Amino acid sequence: MPLIWAALAVAIGVPIALAAASEQLAWRGPVYILAGFAGIVALGLVLVQPLLIGGVLPGLSAYRARRAHHWIGGALGLAVVIHVAGLWFTSPPDMIDALTFSSPTPFSPFGVVAMWAIFAVAVLAALRRRLGLRLRTWRFVHIPLALVIVACSVVHCLLIEGTMETVSKAVLCAAVLAATVKVMADLWRKRMVRGESVARQ
Numbered sequence: 001m002p003l004i005w006a007a008l009a010v011a012i013g014v015p016i017a018l019a020a021a022s023e024q025l026a027w028r029g030p031v032y033i034l035a036g037f038a039g040i041v042a043l044g045l046v047l048v049q050p051l052l053i054g055g056v057l058p059g060l061s062a063y064r065a066r067r068a069h070h071w072i073g074g075a076l077g078l079a080v081v082i083h084v085a086g087l088w089f090t091s092p093p094d095m096i097d098a099l100t101f102s103s104p105t106p107f108s109p110f111g112v113v114a115m116w117a118i119f120a121v122a123v124l125a126a127l128r129r130r131l132g133l134r135l136r137t138w139r140f141v142h143i144p145l146a147l148v149i150v151a152c153s154v155v156h157c158l159l160i161e162g163t164m165e166t167v168s169k170a171v172l173c174a175a176v177l178a179a180t181v182k183v184m185a186d187l188w189r190k191r192m193v194r195g196e197s198v199a200r201q
Contacts, residue, residue, distance in 0.1 A: 004058055008051070011175045012044035018165035025163060035086025036163055042079035045072055046153050047176045049146075054183030070125065077122040080115055107159035114152035117145045143184070150180045 019040055025033055051057050052069040060068065088095040097103035098112055121142060124131075128138060154173045157164070 002058075004056065008048070008057070011047065011172055015164055015168040015172050016040055016044070018168050019163040022163035022165070028163075029090060031086050032090045035083050035090065038079045038082035038086065039157075040164065042076055042083060043153055043157055043172060043176065045076040045079060046150060047172065047179055048072055049076070050150075050179045050183040054179075054186055056179070056183070073122065073125060077118055080118050084115060107156050110152040110156040110159070114149050114156060117148040117152070121145050121149070147180070147184075150176055 016037065019037065028036070049069060049072060052060070052065045052072065055062060055065060057065065084095070094103065098105075098108040101109050101112065103109070124133070124138075124141060133141075154176055157169060158173055
């Protein structure tokens, strides 16, 4: 189904293209622009992650989808680092206020919470084998953190009035929420089916 890949490309590519055409970029420095687009890319990667783990994207085996999920998780963490580092470089006082949850802007705390949740997942994923985390334990930790990442990232993005075009931003955020809800519902349904089959045996 190439339409799924095309829809994914449009959902991520259009907001980036429209942001690149924003008149507000004329008043921004290159580091600030890089930081902003790193944030947009990060939100796009948040959309890809549940689609991979849910097996929604055609042409990928379960193994390849899991490997892609792992590497894109790393790319997501890198995008967030670039986003935060760029904003810190352009305005350290604002970033200090954001990181200490004292910023007057309503979108800041949601972005900070999403950032720490992303870093927590990245660290746990890197240390999973050393910590001896079983699959069930890993899911027990990872799924709530993933929900925090999705919810806070979407709210953070929607509250910002910046270079992103309003409609395409809303569509991308809606796609992130829809993909997450669908995959979580599918995983829950599979778990219930397994539980019923075990109970019958």
